[in-house]
Amino acid sequence: GDSVTQMEGPVTLSEEAFLTINCTYTATGYPSLFWYVQYPGEGLQLLLKATKADDKGSNKGFEATYRKETTSFHLEKGSVQVSDSAVYFCALTLAYGGATNKLIFGTGTLLAVQP
């Protein structure tokens, strides 16, 4: 079935370090891909998205490129800050007749950035 696999956390980095959180997917159709972020004590926020192969989503210094050949959507940021400490979820939806339905989530990756 359709699924999302994320690298396990926690990921602990020093401020200004480079971040990569790996995400790969399995899907029978043509998924749209998303990264959501959950800050401590808060709900889920959309961070970025990509809807077709080779699209690059970007927001707040984060970016991810939809790689169909490797079925991947890795999240990257060049220089992390303490305020980026959160849980990051990779997710996909499948398009049926032009409408997207439920989100399928990865298990989430906890990022802890130390000053």
Add this chain to the structure above:
Amino acid sequence: SAVISQKPSRDICQRGTSLTIQCQVDSQVTMMFWYRQQPGQSLTLIATANQGSEATYESGFVIDKFPISRPNLTFSTLTVSNMSPEDSSIYLCSVRIQSSGNTIYFGEGSWLTVV
């Protein structure tokens, strides 16, 4: 995007009681979804709620335990019935916004603790 408000934001509930969570959206939406996030876990879809029809439940979730109402295009409720400590979770309302490329947005969640 959309502004999604949930009530209550947090609650402590007694075992065996029921609690209704409200979700209000600032625009008319066709598809609304209810997710559950158990402590330290990823998100799981409970059901899809479309206005004017019965909610569609995912495997493992039943209407008797999680009755849902969808009286109009901006509002929905989820009831967690006969609660047990295993129901302690964050319950999140989400909506699909067609004008944003069918992106799914989330409310801030309702954090329930059952004692």
